[in-house]
Amino acid sequence: MWKPHDKAILSVPDQGEEGVSAATPLLSARPPFAIDPRWTLVEAGFDPGCEPGIESIFTVANGYVGTRGSLDERAGPSSPVTYLAGVFTGTGGAGGVLKLAELPDWTYLRVLVDGVSLSLETGTTLDHRRILDLQHGVLFRQWRHRDDRGRVTALTYARAVCLHDRHLLLQSLTVTPDNYEGDITIQSATNNPRSEIPWSFDLKGDTALLLGETNRGTTIAMASHSRLRQEKGLENVGNGSGEACAEQWVWRAQRGAVARFDRSVVVYSSREVPDPAEAAIGHVRRAAETGLDAHLLRHTQAWEERWCASDVEVVGDETAQRALRFAAYHLNSAVNPRDERVSIGARALTGPTYKGHVFWDTEIYVLPFYTFTDPAAARSLLQYRFHTLPAARDRARRLGYQGALYAWESADTGADVTPETVRAPDGRVVQVLTGIQEHHISADIAYAVWQYWQATADEKFFLTAGADILIETARFWASRGRVEPDGRYHIRTVIGPDEYHESVDDNAYTNVMAQWNLERAAETVDWLRSRRADVWPVISERVRVTPDEPDSWRRTAALMVTGFDRTINLFEQFAGF
Numbered sequence: 001m002w003k004p005h006d007k008a009i010l011s012v013p014d015q016g017e018e019g020v021s022a023a024t025p026l027l028s029a030r031p032p033f034a035i036d037p038r039w040t041l042v043e044a045g046f047d048p049g050c051e052p053g054i055e056s057i058f059t060v061a062n063g064y065v066g067t068r069g070s071l072d073e074r075a076g077p078s079s080p081v082t083y084l085a086g087v088f089t090g091t092g093g094a095g096g097v098l099k100l101a102e103l104p105d106w107t108y109l110r111v112l113v114d115g116v117s118l119s120l121e122t123g124t125t126l127d128h129r130r131i132l133d134l135q136h137g138v139l140f141r142q143w144r145h146r147d148d149r150g151r152v153t154a155l156t157y158a159r160a161v162c163l164h165d166r167h168l169l170l171q172s173l174t175v176t177p178d179n180y181e182g183d184i185t186i187q188s189a190t191n192n193p194r195s196e197i198p199w200s201f202d203l204k205g206d207t208a209l210l211l212g213e214t215n216r217g218t219t220i221a222m223a224s225h226s227r228l229r230q231e232k233g234l235e236n237v238g239n240g241s242g243e244a245c246a247e248q249w250v251w252r253a254q255r256g257a258v259a260r261f262d263r264s265v266v267v268y269s270s271r272e273v274p275d276p277a278e279a280a281i282g283h284v285r286r287a288a289e290t291g292l293d294a295h296l297l298r299h300t301q302a303w304e305e306r307w308c309a310s311d312v313e314v315v316g317d318e319t320a321q322r323a324l325r326f327a328a329y330h331l332n333s334a335v336n337p338r339d340e341r342v343s344i345g346a347r348a349l350t351g352p353t354y355k356g357h358v359f360w361d362t363e364i365y366v367l368p369f370y371t372f373t374d375p376a377a378a379r380s381l382l383q384y385r386f387h388t389l390p391a392a393r394d395r396a397r398r399l400g401y402q403g404a405l406y407a408w409e410s411a412d413t414g415a416d417v418t419p420e421t422v423r424a425p426d427g428r429v430v431q432v433l434t435g436i437q438e439h440h441i442s443a444d445i446a447y448a449v450w451q452y453w454q455a456t457a458d459e460k461f462f463l464t465a466g467a468d469i470l471i472e473t474a475r476f477w478a479s480r481g482r483v484e485p486d487g488r489y490h491i492r493t494v495i496g497p498d499e500y501h502e503s504v505d506d507n508a509y510t511n512v513m514a515q516w517n518l519e520r521a522a523e524t525v526d527w528l529r530s531r532r533a534d535v536w537p538v539i540s541e542r543v544r545v546t547p548d549e550p551d552s553w554r555r556t557a558a559l560m561v562t563g564f565d566r567t568i569n570l571f572e573q574f575a576g577f
Contacts, residue, residue, distance in 0.1 A: 035131075035133055035135075035136075036135055038318065038321060038322065038325075039133060039134045039135035039136075039322075039325060040131055040132060040133055040134065041057065041058075041131070041132045041134065041322070041326060042129055042130070042131050042132075043057075043058070043129060043130045044128070044129045045125075045128060045129070046071075046075070046076070046120050046125065046128050048075070048076030048077055049077075051070075051071075051075075051076045051077055051078060052077065052079060052351075054069065054130070055068040055069045055070045055078065055079060055080075055351070056068065056069075056347070056350040056351045057069065057132070058130055058132050058139050059330075059333070059348075059349065059350040059351075060137060060138070060139050060159055060160055060161040060333070061161050061333040061334065061348065061349045061350070062137075062161050062162060062163050062166045062333060062336065063085060063166065063333065063334055063335040063336030063337075063339075063344075063349075063377075064084070064085055064166035064167070064267075064336045064338075064339065065082060065083065065084050065085070065103075065161055065166065065167075065169065065267050065349070066082065066083045066085075066161065066333070066334075066348065066349025066350060067081075067082045067083075067106070067107060067159070067161055067169065068080060068081050068082075068350065068351065069130065069132070069139055069159075070105075070107065071120070071141075072107055072108065072109040072110075072141070072157055072171075072173070073108070073109060073110045073111070073117075073118075073119065074105075074108065075119060075120045075121060076120075076121075079351070079352075080105040080107060080108070081102045081103070081105065081351075081352070082102070082103040082104070082105065082106060082169075082267075083100050083101070083102065083103065083349040083356065084100075084101060084103055084220065084267060084269060085336060085339065085342045085349060086271055086339065086341060086342035086412055087100070087101045087214060087218050087220065087269055087271065087412075088100055088101060088214070088216060088356065088411050088412050089101040089196055089197060089214040089215055089216060090196075090215070091215075097355065097419065098355065098357075098411050098417045099352070099355035099356060100345065100349075100352070100355060100356025101195075101196075101197060101214055101218075101220070102195045102196070102197075102352075103195065103197075103212075103220065103222065103267070104190050104191050104195055104199060104210055104212075104222060104245075105189075105190065105191060106169060106171075106190045106222060106224065106263075106265045107159060107171055108188060108189045108190070108191065109157075109171075109173055109186060109187070109188050109261070110186070110187040111153070111155060111173075111175060111184065111185070111186055111187075112184070112185040112186075112187070113147060113151060113153060113177075113180075113182055113183070113184055113185075114182045114183050115183070115185070116147065118145050118147070118153060118155075120143075120145075122147075122148075123145055123146055123147040123148060124145070124146040124147075125143070125144075125145060126144040126145065126146055126152065127142065127143065127144040128141075128142070128143045128144075129141070129142055132329075134325050134326060134329040135300075135303065135304070135307065135325075136299075136300040136303050136304070137160060137161075137163055137299065137300070137303040137329070137333070138158055138159070138160045138296070138299075138300070139157075139158070139159045139160070140156070140157065140158050140159075141155075141156070141157035141158075141159075142154075142155070142156050142157075143155045143156075143157075144178075150179075151177070151179065151180040151182065152177075152178040152179050152180075153175065153176070153177055153178065153184075154175075154176040154178055155173060155174070155175055155176075156173070156174045157171070157172065157173050158170075158171070158172045158173075158296075159171050159172075160296060160299050161333075162295060162298075162299045162302075163299055163302035163303055163306070164295075164298040164299050164301070164302040165287070165295065165298070165299075166336060166338070167266050167267055167268060167280075167283055168264065168265075168266055168283070168284075168287055168295060169264070169265040169266070169267065170262075170263070170264060170265075170292055170295060170296060170299070171262070171263040171264075171265075172260065172261065172262050172263075172292060173186070173260065173261045174258055174259070174260045174261075175253075175258070175259050175260075175261070176256065176257070176258050176259075177253045177254070177255055177256070177257070178255075178256065179255060180255060181252070181253060181254055181255055182252075182253060183250060183251070183252055183253070184250070184251060184253045184259070185248060185249065185250045186228070186248070186249045186261050187246065187247075187248050187249075188226055188246065188247050188248075188249075188261070188263060189245060189246035189247075190208065190210055190222060190224055190245040190246075190265070191245060191246070195212075197212040197213065197214055197220070198212060198213070199211065199212040200212070201245040204223075204281055206225060206285075207223050207224065207225050207281050207284060207285060208223070208224040208225075208226075208245045208247070209221065209222070209223050209224075209245075209277060209280065209281060210222040210223075210224075210245050211276075211277055216412075217270075218269055218270055218271060219269060219270040219276050219277075220267070220268075220269045220270075220276060221267070221268050221269070221276035221277040221279070221280040221281075222265060222266070222267050222280065223265065223266045223277075223280035223281045223283070223284040224245070224263060224264070224265045224284065225263070225264050225265075225284045225285065225287070225288040226247055226261065226262065226263045226264075227261075227262055227288070228249045228251075228259060228260070228261050228262075229259070229260045229261075229262070230251065230257070230258070230259040230260070249261065262292040264284055264287045264288050264292060264295070265284065266279075266280045266283040266284040266287060267280065268280045268283070271341070303332075306332050306374070307328075307332075309373045309374060310328050310331075310332060310369070310373040310374065311325070311328065312324050312325075312328065328369070330348065330350070331366065331369050331370075332374075333348070333349075334348035334349065334366075335370060335374070335377040335380070335381065336377075336380070337374065337376040337377040337379075337380045338380070339380060340379075340380040340381075340383030340384055340387065341383075341384060341387055341412075342384060342412075343358040343362055343381050343384040343385075343410070344358065344362050344366055344381065345357055345358055345359075346358075346359050346361055354409075355417075356411065357409035357410060357411055357417055357418075358384075358409070358410040358411070359408070359409060359410075359441070360408075360440065360441040360444040360445075362381060363381075363385075363441075363444045363445050363447065363448035364444050364447070364448070366381075367381055367382070367448045367451075367452070368448075368451065371448075371451060371452050371455050371456065372455060375452070375455075375456045375458070378452050378456075379452065379456075379458065379461055381448075382445075382448060382449055382452060382461070382465065382466065382469075383461075383465060385406070385445050385448075385449075385469060386465035386466075386468065386469060387414070388406070388407075388410060388413065388414025389404055389414075389468060389469060389472065390414070391407065391410075391413055391414030391415050392404035392405055392406045392407070392414060392442070392472070393472065394415075395407060395415075395416060396476050396479075401476055401479045401480055402475045402476060402478065402479040403442075403471075403472045403473060403474065403475025403476035403477075403478070403479065404442060404469070404472035404473055404475070404476055405439060405442055405476050406441050406442050406445055406473075407435075407441075408434050408435045408438050408441060409434075409435060416435055418432060418434060418435025419432050419435075420432060420435075433495060433502050433503070434495055434499060437493060437494050437495040437502065437503060438494070438495040438496075438499070439476075439480065439494055439510065440494075440496065440497070440507075440509060440510040440513050440514075442473040442476055442477070442517070443473060443477065443510075443513035443514050443516065443517040444513065445469060445473065446469060446470050446473045446474070446517045446520065446521075447513065447516070447517070449462075449466040449469050449470060450466075450470065450520050452466070453466055459532075463532065463535055463539065467524050467528065467539055467543075468539075468542065468543050470517070470520055470521045470524050471521050471524065471525070471543050471545060472543065473517055473521070474517050474518050474520075474521030474522070474553050475521075475549075477491075477514040477517055477518055477556070478518065478552065478553055478556050480514070481514075483556075483559055487559065488559050488560070488561045489556050489559040489560045489561060490505065490506055490561050491505075491506060491507070491510060491511055491514060491561075492505040492506070493505065494507050494510050495507070496508070496509045496510050496573070496574065497509055498573065501573075501574065501577075504574035504575065504576075504577075505574060505575040505576075506561045506563060506574055506575045507573065507574045508562060508563040508564075508571040508572060508573055508574065511560055511561055511562050511563065512560075512562050512571075514560065515557045515560040515562065516557075518553040518554070518556055518557040518560075519553070519554065519557045521550070521553055522550035522551070522553045522554050522557075525545060525549070525550045526550065528540075561575075563575070
């Protein structure tokens, strides 16, 4: 299992007391920056049963693409998957499953000594650990292996999904025969039998190209460029390609002589460019010319800039400090401020759970972090909700309501992709009611819009997108319930955040958020009329606000049943709780 970095682990990769600089020798296994133990997570040893969780924890990502922290040679129950934000496959709608597309594994590397593969499952593992450097966004791995003949091989891996260049992925491996001479082979490949996308392979000179197309019409290109570098005295280096997107490097290694394998991979999709293959090939060739070390340095500098805005320092509690930085690392890894057509799924780009679908968690739990540390990222996430507003309007209309009801589970278009049924642990097929009854998400999104506007004073966003969301979600709440004979406004048959209670009436969280949404929408219209009379006619025409709507929203909010009992100062979770 992973554990905090300690002093004994600090020397892995070995870098001396003062760390190392960007002037690190070409073939060194050391990174071109100092590793601070307060910024690291370490998994020592290897436990196959923990591998699925470890791979999620050690994901490297940049909001555009994410790669799980799987072992390079795929030992144990590995899921070496790469995800591309906003690219889905499958089918939505009744009976369908729409999920984040799985890209080929670009990290596969296998090392052989005199034709025999090195494996954690054979021979003797003298040392093995994965080190996630949170500060610089790099996953390291160190492995010392002794085979059945007593030969010891030292391997150091590094992997990064670049923050300074979101299309670029980097991998490096250094191999050192500690106590022998022999033939060493590195086999590299880009493939993934898990992928449901059909892929074609082509070799364009020194560049390998994988091209695939989802069943929803999105074309994806992955271009790869590799090179092997070695110290003087090594002989007989060979390079050959197989039938798949694979390469093999073979050389006669001398005792203690270091060889280093570098791979650069570039990913594009037709979401960004008309010809992903051309863009990927040109980009990876330019990246190869620049060199892995230079790009790795730029990547770490980009991470340092993010931490300047988002680090939270805790004095006197190293465990809390590391936990906060781990959380912030994954938040910083999950978002792409440059793409306002995607959001963050419940598991971001770390694994298949929830299929990459976007829930209310993004606006309530995740987005505030960006609002206060990276406003451009927060705005991009809210723009995703604005771009999917037509789907929310359509959903409300189909269910007999006004305004906008956002999907409980959303993907690329904003249409609801909540599964209709799931299989319980005991094998029973259970109906999923959250997509039908859990409506508080519309108020949650309105809340995030308001919080962002209040924190940033971003009037351009508010005038072009935010006000529309507040008004249309308020309209939904004004139509979702009704005033009953007791003179109060009731919202019935809902699911609140406590999803173990279904089909309840007057859920406190839902009703209080609906009340707040109605009040803020009315306040928004008042503010626009009085403070931005220059643009109000345009907005009013766009969302067709009638003169009496704001007062109607206030009356509805005032009549809302909230479940609050003033005699005991408590909210009843829902009627009859």
